[in-house]
Amino acid sequence: MRGRMAVWWRCKSFTSSASPSRLAKPLIYLDRPDIWYPSSSPSGVSPYLRHAYNEHAAADIDGKLIANDIKATVATEIRHMKSSIRKVPGLGVILVGKRKDSFSFVSIKKKACEEVGIASVVVELPEDSTEHEVLAVVSLLNRKESVHGILVQLPLPNHLSEEKIINAVNVEKDVDGFHPVNMGNLAMTGREPLFIPCASRGCLEVLHRCSVEIIGKKVVVIGRSKIGGLPTSLLLQPRVFIETITLLFGLERHHATVSVVHAFTKNPEQITREADILVSDVGVPNLVRGHWLKPGVVVIDMGSTLVKDSNNSHCSHVTGDVCYEEAIHKASAITPVPGGVGPVTISMLLSNTVEAAKRAYQWTERSYQQEQSFSYIPLSNVHI
Amino acid sequence: MRGRMAVWWRCKSFTSSASPSRLAKPLIYLDRPDIWYPSSSPSGVSPYLRHAYNEHAAADIDGKLIANDIKATVATEIRHMKSSIRKVPGLGVILVGKRKDSFSFVSIKKKACEEVGIASVVVELPEDSTEHEVLAVVSLLNRKESVHGILVQLPLPNHLSEEKIINAVNVEKDVDGFHPVNMGNLAMTGREPLFIPCASRGCLEVLHRCSVEIIGKKVVVIGRSKIGGLPTSLLLQPRVFIETITLLFGLERHHATVSVVHAFTKNPEQITREADILVSDVGVPNLVRGHWLKPGVVVIDMGSTLVKDSNNSHCSHVTGDVCYEEAIHKASAITPVPGGVGPVTISMLLSNTVEAAKRAYQWTERSYQQEQSFSYIPLSNVHI
Numbered sequence: 001m002r003g004r005m006a007v008w009w010r011c012k013s014f015t016s017s018a019s020p021s022r023l024a025k026p027l028i029y030l031d032r033p034d035i036w037y038p039s040s041s042p043s044g045v046s047p048y049l050r051h052a053y054n055e056h057a058a059a060d061i062d063g064k065l066i067a068n069d070i071k072a073t074v075a076t077e078i079r080h081m082k083s084s085i086r087k088v089p090g091l092g093v094i095l096v097g098k099r100k101d102s103f104s105f106v107s108i109k110k111k112a113c114e115e116v117g118i119a120s121v122v123v124e125l126p127e128d129s130t131e132h133e134v135l136a137v138v139s140l141l142n143r144k145e146s147v148h149g150i151l152v153q154l155p156l157p158n159h160l161s162e163e164k165i166i167n168a169v170n171v172e173k174d175v176d177g178f179h180p181v182n183m184g185n186l187a188m189t190g191r192e193p194l195f196i197p198c199a200s201r202g203c204l205e206v207l208h209r210c211s212v213e214i215i216g217k218k219v220v221v222i223g224r225s226k227i228g229g230l231p232t233s234l235l236l237q238p239r240v241f242i243e244t245i246t247l248l249f250g251l252e253r254h255h256a257t258v259s260v261v262h263a264f265t266k267n268p269e270q271i272t273r274e275a276d277i278l279v280s281d282v283g284v285p286n287l288v289r290g291h292w293l294k295p296g297v298v299v300i301d302m303g304s305t306l307v308k309d310s311n312n313s314h315c316s317h318v319t320g321d322v323c324y325e326e327a328i329h330k331a332s333a334i335t336p337v338p339g340g341v342g343p344v345t346i347s348m349l350l351s352n353t354v355e356a357a358k359r360a361y362q363w364t365e366r367s368y369q370q371e372q373s374f375s376y377i378p379l380s381n382v383h384i
Numbered sequence: 385m386r387g388r389m390a391v392w393w394r395c396k397s398f399t400s401s402a403s404p405s406r407l408a409k410p411l412i413y414l415d416r417p418d419i420w421y422p423s424s425s426p427s428g429v430s431p432y433l434r435h436a437y438n439e440h441a442a443a444d445i446d447g448k449l450i451a452n453d454i455k456a457t458v459a460t461e462i463r464h465m466k467s468s469i470r471k472v473p474g475l476g477v478i479l480v481g482k483r484k485d486s487f488s489f490v491s492i493k494k495k496a497c498e499e500v501g502i503a504s505v506v507v508e509l510p511e512d513s514t515e516h517e518v519l520a521v522v523s524l525l526n527r528k529e530s531v532h533g534i535l536v537q538l539p540l541p542n543h544l545s546e547e548k549i550i551n552a553v554n555v556e557k558d559v560d561g562f563h564p565v566n567m568g569n570l571a572m573t574g575r576e577p578l579f580i581p582c583a584s585r586g587c588l589e590v591l592h593r594c595s596v597e598i599i600g601k602k603v604v605v606i607g608r609s610k611i612g613g614l615p616t617s618l619l620l621q622p623r624v625f626i627e628t629i630t631l632l633f634g635l636e637r638h639h640a641t642v643s644v645v646h647a648f649t650k651n652p653e654q655i656t657r658e659a660d661i662l663v664s665d666v667g668v669p670n671l672v673r674g675h676w677l678k679p680g681v682v683v684i685d686m687g688s689t690l691v692k693d694s695n696n697s698h699c700s701h702v703t704g705d706v707c708y709e710e711a712i713h714k715a716s717a718i719t720p721v722p723g724g725v726g727p728v729t730i731s732m733l734l735s736n737t738v739e740a741a742k743r744a745y746q747w748t749e750r751s752y753q754q755e756q757s758f759s760y761i762p763l764s765n766v767h768i
Contacts, residue, residue, distance in 0.1 A: 163574075163575060178572075179568070180564065180565045180566075180567075180568030180569045180572065180575065181564045181565055181568060182564075182568070183564075183567075183568035183571050183572055184563070184564030184565060184566070184567035184568030184569075184570075184571065185564045185568075186568075187567050187568065187571045187610075187614060187618070188562075188564065188567055188610045188614065189608055189609065189610065189614070190547075191547060191564065215648060216648050216649070216650050224573055224621060224622060225573065226571075226572045226573065230571060230572065230573070234571070237608060237644055237646070238608060238646050238647075238648065255646065255647075255648030256648075257643065257644065257645060257646070257648070257649040257650075257652075257655065258643070258644055259641065259642070259643035259644075260621055260641065260642055260643075261641060262621070262622050262639065262641070263622075263639075264599060264600050264622060264639030264640075264641070265600070265641040266600050266641075268641075271641065
């Protein structure tokens with residue numbers, strides 16, 4: 001492992017011809033949102049890691065491939081749900097104003113919904129909408145039975161209270177996980193939120209799928225936004241009594257030692273250099289330089305900033321918080337930007353929406369499987 | 385400062401004959417729950433620090449004195465409220481079962497309420513009460529106008545769902561601050577909870593009153609309970625955009641770099657040795673030894689465990705998480721157990737209850753002061 005932190009591969013017998021989706025562990029669903037499957041296999045190849053030609057460079061974590069696998073699982077569940085109860089999950093999106101980036105994000109989410117079979121409805125409101133008008137739309141979507149998830153595209157125009165509007169979303173439809181009840185339950189030990197913010201769930205899914213060991217590791221999270229940094233730092237810490245979990249499931253949860261670094265941290269690089277796993281969610285391009293990293297660290301770059309090209313000011317590209325060119329010489333694995341955490345985050349929104357619908361209809365994949373096995377009982381076995 | 389971390393004294397001109405309460409800064413009220421007054425005075429004596437005869441030993445932080453000062457402020461406010469609107473704050477306590485320690489805690493809280501003029505009512509329920517019965521009492525107290533704060537004494541008997549019962553408490557009466565809405569708002573940047581858990585508010589009050597600099601410091605919190613460790617770690621991190629605060633108030637908040645240590649942390653002493661401020665909330669007597677500490681650290685010991693005396697098994701005494709005898713040779717200041725954070729926590733419950741009543745009656749100390757100044761306008765100044 002070249003003296004780096006061990007990245008344990010889960011799929012011992014993986015070969016390049018095998019389909020990653022067949023080998024991957026299932027999604028971290030909400031009834032057991034952060035279960036860690038300990039791995040003991042030090043060899044093999046993860047389907048989600050693209051190794052560089054240079055053996056001293058970090059492996060790229062293929063967020064698109066992870067997202068595609070998650071989407072495939074979600075799409076299958078939706079097909080089963082449709083065939084079982086003739087219902088599909090519904091997502092309601094509220095977009096206020098004409099911000100180009102928000103418009104683009106909403107389009108991506110809408111397209112992703114279509115791909116997997118989620119019925120999405122986007123309510124576009126003018127920039128000068130009053131709080132009362134936005135709240136009326138939230139209330140309408142809260143009442144609508146065919147809408148199981150509600151997403152308010154952020155940021156909202158300055159004259160609107162984000163807090164009031166987010167708090168008005170029904171906790172059971174809060175697929176973004178930003179409602180204080182969901183955030184509070186995420187923070188407290190022994191509680192389970194109905195939804196975990198998509199970017200954080202995506203970050204955990206990436207670590208799980210690449211079989212990165214979390215328990216007992218030092219994690220440094222840069223940034224404290226409710227979208228990424230805060231929930232990720234909460235999710236990685238112990239949240240339940242280990243005794244209970246061990247007795248009930250024989251499984252363990254994330255028990256990382258988490259430090260949170262921010263703009264007021266003196267010499268942040270001293271702290272980040274201790275990290276086995278580094279998560280950055282700041283939105284400052286190339287903030288994290290090579291000398292901030294410990295050799296072998298796993299880097300999850302949640303930053304995503306549009307930066308103008310130096311050669312052509314009319315063109316721009318998306319850049320992460322981590323200086324990729326420097327980081328690949330230190331890290332053992334890294335999420336590139338774009339193509340890392342971003343696509344996984346979108347797929348987690350789809351997964352959260354399906355979970356919301358499953359809860360609303362009290363439908364589970366297991367009930368579908370039972371239904372199917374019942375319908376295939378050979379007639380010879382039926383005694384009347 | 386003997387090479388230790390600087391503990392900045394706020395009260396430059398303090399002399400031992402002056403009353404500490406006159407010199408102390410006001411409480412961190414809920415309309416500005418965690419504002420930090422930067423101090424620039426490196427000399428003077430804090431009224432809340434008891435210096436040892438041995439100059440190399442840590443100063444004891446006098447929690448009882450801090451608590452008495454807070455109680456005096458709270459009592460004054462209640463007198464003013466009573467004289468102004470003929471109302472007093474009310475606290476409803478629910479005690480299920482006959483646990484000796486719970487009974488003792490409730491008695492202490494009830495006595496403290498009496499001291500400051502809060503009308504308290506304790507509803508004692510039998511050990512075998514059903515969830516429905518406990519919820520009915522919560523609902524009754526939620527509706528009762530004279531009750532402004534509700535406290536469910538924990539732990540509850542095993543057959544009761546703590547989550548369901550705490551969640552049923554009206555957020556506006558949740559003086560313990562354990563409701564997920566309050567915890568979620570405490571966690572998220574830019575949000576303000578209605579109540580901060582008493583022990584954490586107490587911890588911050590101790591640091592403020594002893595003028596311990598927080599901004600930019602490394603804080604290590606041991607433990608993640610919702611009572612102490614978790615809210616303290618959240619409270620010490622940045623929670624608002626500094627630009628907004630600086631522009632609006634010219635003040636800064638706590639911007640410590642927080643690491644959370646727990647049972648799964650490998651070599652915790654390596655992390656705690658980096659701390660400028662160490663907060664422990666585990667309940668394991670003498671867990672934190674002298675070699676876990678950096679010279680000059682400020683130690684806040686939130687642990688409180690009943691331990692049998694080695695000489696006499698019929699007698700017992702309360703012990704903290706920190707090995708006091710070893711810590712005093714390393715720390716610059718330390719909260720002893722008993723007499724440290726404990727009394728301050730009780731006084732914070734009183735303060736939270738008064739805040740709840742003030743909100744319910746929309747009454748403020750300022751409105752009282754205006755009322756008073758109006759009633760003292762000399763007749764000669766009144767022109768009809």
